[in-house]
Amino acid sequence: MFVRDRTDNHFPLGYSRYMPLYFFKFSRAPTAALPPFKNEGLELADNDAAWEEATTACGEKLREMDGSLRPGDGWKMEVMDAGGKAIFALRFTTESSE
Numbered sequence: 001m002f003v004r005d006r007t008d009n010h011f012p013l014g015y016s017r018y019m020p021l022y023f024f025k026f027s028r029a030p031t032a033a034l035p036p037f038k039n040e041g042l043e044l045a046d047n048d049a050a051w052e053e054a055t056t057a058c059g060e061k062l063r064e065m066d067g068s069l070r071p072g073d074g075w076k077m078e079v080m081d082a083g084g085k086a087i088f089a090l091r092f093t094t095e096s097s098e
Contacts, residue, residue, distance in 0.1 A: 018043075022080070023082075028074070055090070
């Protein structure tokens with residue numbers, strides 16, 4: 001997805017001068033002692049675009065784990081707006097049926 005630089009004065013019809021800023025926080029359990037990964041934020045058009053970014057990032061994260069996720073492990077990605085308000089949370093947990 002292409003996000004315009006804030007210094008660009010040419011905006012598509014329907015977009016405001018500044019797009020909302022979203023933060024994506026990734027944390028993995030049961031390793032709560034490690035600080036969660038938190039990015040510097042992304043400018044996205046709206047909550048739908050933030051949802052698409054979050055689900056895409058989660059799919060990529062699962063691929064990166066490449067089998068390292070074990071039964072009993074889990075992780076979470078939270079999407080927050082610029083004010084810190086939670087918009088979405090995606091949780092992945094694993095368990096063994098044995």
